[in-house]
Amino acid sequence: MNNLYEALEICLQDIEKGADLESVLFRYPDLADELRPILEASAGAKNMAVPAPSPDVVRRNRTKLLQHAAQMREANVKSSRRVWFASMRRLAVTLAVVALLFVSGTGLVGASSNTLPGDNLYPVKRTWEGVRLFFTFNPMEREALEVEHENERLHEVQEVLAEGRSTEVDFNGLVTSQNGNEWVVANVRVLISDQTELRDRGIGVGSPVRVRGITQGNNIVLAERISLLSSDEKLPDVDDSHESEGDNENNSGPGSGNDGPGNEATETVAPQNDHSGSGTNSGTNDTTSSGNDGSSSNDNSGDSDHSSDNSGSNDSGGNGDHSGGGDNSGSGSESGGGGDDG
Amino acid sequence: MIGYGEQLKDLKPGAGKRMSVYNERQALDGLQRLDSQAIGAIYDQYFSEVYRYVRYRINDDGAAEDIASDVFVRLLEAVQKRQGPQSSLKGWLIATASHAVNDHLRRHYRRPVEALSDSLPDRGASVHSEVDSREQNRLIQSAYARLTPEQQHVLALRFGQGYSLEETAAHLNKNINAVKALQFRALASLQRQIGEVNYE
Numbered sequence: 001m002n003n004l005y006e007a008l009e010i011c012l013q014d015i016e017k018g019a020d021l022e023s024v025l026f027r028y029p030d031l032a033d034e035l036r037p038i039l040e041a042s043a044g045a046k047n048m049a050v051p052a053p054s055p056d057v058v059r060r061n062r063t064k065l066l067q068h069a070a071q072m073r074e075a076n077v078k079s080s081r082r083v084w085f086a087s088m089r090r091l092a093v094t095l096a097v098v099a100l101l102f103v104s105g106t107g108l109v110g111a112s113s114n115t116l117p118g119d120n121l122y123p124v125k126r127t128w129e130g131v132r133l134f135f136t137f138n139p140m141e142r143e144a145l146e147v148e149h150e151n152e153r154l155h156e157v158q159e160v161l162a163e164g165r166s167t168e169v170d171f172n173g174l175v176t177s178q179n180g181n182e183w184v185v186a187n188v189r190v191l192i193s194d195q196t197e198l199r200d201r202g203i204g205v206g207s208p209v210r211v212r213g214i215t216q217g218n219n220i221v222l223a224e225r226i227s228l229l230s231s232d233e234k235l236p237d238v239d240d241s242h243e244s245e246g247d248n249e250n251n252s253g254p255g256s257g258n259d260g261p262g263n264e265a266t267e268t269v270a271p272q273n274d275h276s277g278s279g280t281n282s283g284t285n286d287t288t289s290s291g292n293d294g295s296s297s298n299d300n301s302g303d304s305d306h307s308s309d310n311s312g313s314n315d316s317g318g319n320g321d322h323s324g325g326g327d328n329s330g331s332g333s334e335s336g337g338g339g340d341d342g
Numbered sequence: 343m344i345g346y347g348e349q350l351k352d353l354k355p356g357a358g359k360r361m362s363v364y365n366e367r368q369a370l371d372g373l374q375r376l377d378s379q380a381i382g383a384i385y386d387q388y389f390s391e392v393y394r395y396v397r398y399r400i401n402d403d404g405a406a407e408d409i410a411s412d413v414f415v416r417l418l419e420a421v422q423k424r425q426g427p428q429s430s431l432k433g434w435l436i437a438t439a440s441h442a443v444n445d446h447l448r449r450h451y452r453r454p455v456e457a458l459s460d461s462l463p464d465r466g467a468s469v470h471s472e473v474d475s476r477e478q479n480r481l482i483q484s485a486y487a488r489l490t491p492e493q494q495h496v497l498a499l500r501f502g503q504g505y506s507l508e509e510t511a512a513h514l515n516k517n518i519n520a521v522k523a524l525q526f527r528a529l530a531s532l533q534r535q536i537g538e539v540n541y542e
Binding site for chain 1: 376381386388407410411479500509519523525526529532
């Protein structure tokens, strides 16, 4: 059968080249009877071949095709416009939502900027500070921001104390004074109680600390916890030394020539001394307070503490301390008088 | 700027295969953008060939024109959907034309499509002996219409388009021996159908 197919193909090619039917069949006498009707059919199949379409048909259908392409182009443009408009609409809605969130967010942040500890929006203020800090990558700017935040903490404490509110605060600062159970940290008076958690040993004057506590009505912070600052934590930008001197002056002012011994006495942290001298001090304080107005009594009480501390803490350096204590206790009444004058 | 028409002229005999594929790709890129020049060039290159194929298979000038035109619209739509020809544009057009013709015949002539007998035809039947040329063509057309789509297809390619055995094999996606056998059976069936039509 393959010979028949092959013979047919050869005959078709020969006819294509111009040979006639009989001559090609002559080459395959054995297959001639079978090939003849096939080749006649192929001649008929070839006669069916049609000429190329007329130029009119070509032109007409060409125009139709190009018109169709133009319609498709137009539809594509409309479709892409629809997509564009849809995209723009989505973008507009997104922008509106973002703007709304931004406005409301910044409004909230703005409203919270002047809040103080204990206010409802105060957490927003602290959170926003955290966010700002998180997105500040320049080390210099970041450090400046941290200092700014610590300044704000200190400012808040002073505001809260000024308003006489009792609320939880925390702030950083240098310890500038330690008079028994009352310290001064960054110009803020801090009261140490039995419940105060002193996390680190060796906290003395000049130590950078973080104070967490509750503001009291008498312009003092009752400390809950005091810990030394780590090296990467920042201090508020306040002139502690100046204020410290001022305190010392206040404390020692009345006791004129005894500044040195008095100050030395305050630098010793000895909670047990408070206990030893507490009876005398409290009596002195009460007396002093009764004769003073509120503002001046603080200094006086500080002086009284000096005297009590000194009297109880004479572990080694006795003389100066004793004399200082005597002078200080005496000065308590003097400054009490000064307070009255004020 | 090089026109698509100029590039497509290279597709004609004598052009290298690489150049042919490259230009065809360029033309298809133009189609993707619905570029009128590219569409026109491809149409000019292939419409006549597609029309002659369709007209060979259906003995109807109007329908052949519509179907041939529709093949090019399908090309535009397929390319837009990125379902157009990947290798041979002409092969895609002829294949699409073949499917379109089959659909047309299915809708208009509900004929059985089972393969007709490929036994050898009646040796006594003689095409040329009894009818004149016009009647003979009508007879052959009628007989041809009774063939299976595949048989019609192979005869259209070989005798209508004048494709070589190799080219026909490429269009049919068959090897050459299979095309030889298919061609033989198609001609045998045609001869047999001519006898039957003539008898009727």
